[in-house]
Amino acid sequence: xxxxxxxxxxxxxxxxxxxxxxxxxxxxxxxxxxxxxxxxxxxxxxxxxxxxxxxxxxxxxxxxxxxxxxxxxxxxxxxxxxxxxxxxxxxxxxxxxxxxxxxxxxxxxxxxxxxxxxxxxxxxxxxxxxxxxxxxxxxxxxxxxxxxxxxxxxxxxxxxxxxxxxxxxxxxxxxxxxxxxxxxxxxxxxxxxxxxxxxxxxxxxxxxxxxxxxxxxxxxxxxxxxxxxxxxxxxxxxxxxxxxxxxxxxxxxxxxxxxxxxxxxxxxxxxxxxxxxxxxxxxxxxxxxxxxxxxxxxxxxxxxxxxxxxxxxxxxxxxxxxxxxxxxxxxxxxxxxxxxxxxxxxxxxxxxxxxxxxxxxxxxxxxxxxxxxxxxxxxxxxxxxxxxxxxxxxxxxxxxxxxxxxxxxxxxxxxxxxxxxxxxxxxxxx
Numbered sequence: 001x002x003x004x005x006x007x008x009x010x011x012x013x014x015x016x017x018x019x020x021x022x023x024x025x026x027x028x029x030x031x032x033x034x035x036x037x038x039x040x041x042x043x044x045x046x047x048x049x050x051x052x053x054x055x056x057x058x059x060x061x062x063x064x065x066x067x068x069x070x071x072x073x074x075x076x077x078x079x080x081x082x083x084x085x086x087x088x089x090x091x092x093x094x095x096x097x098x099x100x101x102x103x104x105x106x107x108x109x110x111x112x113x114x115x116x117x118x119x120x121x122x123x124x125x126x127x128x129x130x131x132x133x134x135x136x137x138x139x140x141x142x143x144x145x146x147x148x149x150x151x152x153x154x155x156x157x158x159x160x161x162x163x164x165x166x167x168x169x170x171x172x173x174x175x176x177x178x179x180x181x182x183x184x185x186x187x188x189x190x191x192x193x194x195x196x197x198x199x200x201x202x203x204x205x206x207x208x209x210x211x212x213x214x215x216x217x218x219x220x221x222x223x224x225x226x227x228x229x230x231x232x233x234x235x236x237x238x239x240x241x242x243x244x245x246x247x248x249x250x251x252x253x254x255x256x257x258x259x260x261x262x263x264x265x266x267x268x269x270x271x272x273x274x275x276x277x278x279x280x281x282x283x284x285x286x287x288x289x290x291x292x293x294x295x296x297x298x299x300x301x302x303x304x305x306x307x308x309x310x311x312x313x314x315x316x317x318x319x320x321x322x323x324x325x326x327x328x329x330x331x332x333x334x335x336x337x338x339x340x341x342x343x344x345x346x347x348x349x350x351x352x353x354x355x356x357x358x359x360x361x362x363x364x365x366x367x368x369x370x371x372x373x374x375x376x377x378x379x380x381x382x383x384x385x386x387x388x389x390x391x392x393x394x395x396x397x398x399x400x401x402x403x404x405x406x407x408x409x410x411x412x413x414x415x416x417x418x419x420x421x422x423x424x425x426x427x428x429x430x
Contacts, residue, residue, distance in 0.1 A: 071107075071108035071111050071112055072108065073104025073107060073108055074104055075103075075104065075105060076104075077103065078101065078103060078104070078196070079100070079101070079102050079103075079107050080099065080100070080196060080199045080200050080203065081099070081102065081107060082097050082099060082100075083097065083098045083099075083110075083117070083157075083284050084097060084116075084284065093117065095119055095157055095283070096156070096157040097157060097205075098157045098158045098159065098160065098161050098259075099159070099160050099200040099201075099203050099204055099208075100160075100161040100162075100200075101160075101162045101163060101196050101197070101200055102161070102163070102257070103163070106239065106240070106241050106257075110239065110281060110284070113282055115282040116281070116284070117282070117283060117284060118280075118282040118283040119283060120155040120156070120157065120280070120283045120285040121152060121280060121287055122152075122155070123151070123152045123153055123154055124151070125145070127144055128143065128144055128145055128147065128153050128154060129141050129143060129144060129263070130142050130144050131263065131266050134268055134299055137268045137323075138216070138268075139266045140266060140267070140268050140299045141263065141266050141267045141268075141299065141300045142297060142298065142299050142300065143295065143297060143298050143299075143300065144296060144297075145296045146293070146294070146296050147290045147293070147294040148290065148293055148419070149290050149291060149292050149293050149416065149419050149420065150289065150290065150420055150422055150423060151289060151290050151419075152287055152288075152289050153275065153288045153289060153290060153300070154287075154288055155280070155283070155285045155286065155287045155288070156261050156262060156263050156264065156285060157284060157285050157286075158259035158260055158261045158264075159204065159208055159211060159212045159260050159261065159262055160197070160230070160259065160260045161237065161239070161257055161258070161259045161284075162197070162200075162230060162234070162257060162258055162260075163241070163257055163258075164253065164254060164255075164256045164257060164258050165254040165255065190224060191224070193224075193227055194225075194226055197226035197227055201226060208262075211262045212226075212229065212260065212262075213229075215229050215232070215260070216229075216232050216233065217229050217232055218231075218321045218322040219231045219232060219320060229260065230258070230260055231320075232321065233260045233261075233265040234258035234259060234260050235258060235259055235260075235261070235277050235279075235286065236256055236257075236258055236279075237257050237258060237259050237279035238250075238251075238256075238278075238279050238281065239256065239279065239281060240255045240256045240257065241255040242255050259279065259286055261286050263288075264286055264288060267288070267300050267301065267302050268299065268300075268302075269301065269302065269303060269304040269305075269321070269323075269325060270301035270302075270303065270325070270329075270383070271303060271305075271307060271314055271327050271383050272301070272327055272328065272329045272382070272383025273291065273301045273302045273303045273383060273385075273386055274290060274291060274292050274294050274298070274301055275288050275289065275290055275294075275300045275302050276288075276289055276291050276302065276386050276423060278423055279424075280424070287423075287424065288300070289423045291386055291420060291423075292380075292385055301327075303383075303386065304318060304321060305317035305318055307341060307383060307384055307386065307387055308341055308342060308344060308345060308384075308387060309341060309342060310333070310338035310341060310342060311329075311330050311337075311338055311341075312338075315330070327383075329381075329382055329383050337382055340378055340382055340384075344379065344384055344387065344389055344390075345389045347375060348375075348389040348390075348393050349389075351372060351375070351396050352392060352396060355396045355399060355400065358400060358403060359399060359403060364403050364404055366404055368400060369397070369400055369401075369404075372393070372397050372400065373397065376393055376394070376397060385420075391417055391420055391421060394416055394417040394420075395413075397413050398410050398414050398417060
């Protein structure tokens with residue numbers, strides 16, 4: 001599941017931007033936009049976005065202008081590129097384009113995918129959603145028809161894709177406890193990152209730029225304008241720097257990339273979400289799929305924070321967004337529900353271990369289902385469907401029903417589990 005707001009996490013704060021040190025300057029390469037796009041004039045100049053007193057950002061590294069599909073960039077190269085590239089004749093991809101701030105080898109890795117660039121995945125019908133005002137939450141995204149769990153609702157090419165290792169941005173916060181030396185270094189990095197975002201913004205179409213600037217910025221006091229929009233609206237992708245992880249593994253958090261989407265950014269938060277995000281690398285697009293049945297007219301919600309934590313901890317995690325969650329899960333939180341959130345993975349693991357013995361047993365008493373079904377009911381009520389342990393729980397219940405010879409009920413859980421597992425399935429192989 002995509003996680004929003006990851007630039008606020010402690011794991012990222014410990015990492016330098018792009019893993020670079022003062023003794024290892026990077027080379028910035030800007031993919032030359034064709035005449036039909038807005039060429040960037042920002043490179044090599046300072047931005048005037050309220051630099052802290054005594055902090056002067058030096059010019060960005062000199063650029064190498066190119067307009068090609070080369071895939072042999074050096075390790076220390078940083079690109080600002082249009083994905084997929086526009087053609088020289090001015091024609092573009094019918095599914096749209098993204099601006100991408102990327103390390104050279106990661107850029108090369110995506111372009112070398114056998115199916116890149118593929119058309120974006122399409123839902124079963126057009127116009128399955130509408131963007132309109134949501135009471136007390138600005139704009140929101142609503143279903144225009146009934147949608148089943150696991151169903152693709154829409155796909156879109158992000159406005160911007162960017163590296164998550166923007167840790168020094170936090171050092172620009174005047175309340176940071178960093179030493180003055182570290183804070184000054186972080187402020188310079190933050191200014192440079194804002195410059196990179198400016199380069200990307202100026203390369204967008206007029207419509208794309210307007211869409212980006214229309215998004216909320218909940219970090220106005222501790223971030224520069226364009227980066228504040230990133231921190232408020234970004235979702236993690238499954239693109240990452242460095243070697244591919246082992247099967248079933250994932251990239252280190254600070255090596256991942258995030259994406260800001262025009263429609264996806266309008267989906268509001270709930271600690272009981274009904275949709276999830278998945279990034280499809282082959283088509284370079286973000287997919288939004290239902291994780292539970294949604295009725296026409298209902299609003300879509302995703303989670304901006306981890307759900308395996310208490311209501312108090314979720315409140316702290318959501319504070320940077322400038323709102324307090326009023327979803328039923330938070331409003332009705334009690335110690336028992338907080339305990340469920342924090343212990344849910346461990347509880348599922350215990351049932352997983354017990355199920356091994358149940359499967360081997362000559363006979364099985366149906367009463368073993370009672371705590372399993374109660375845990376499933378509680379997990380649904382508490383919005384834990386997006387968590388991976390929930391799918392494991394469905395599998396355990398499925399196996400127990402099959403062991404008891406209750407094939408119809410086993411098949412019901414098989415169907416639900418398969419629907420959820422199918423989300424992003426076409427892009428899980430590396």
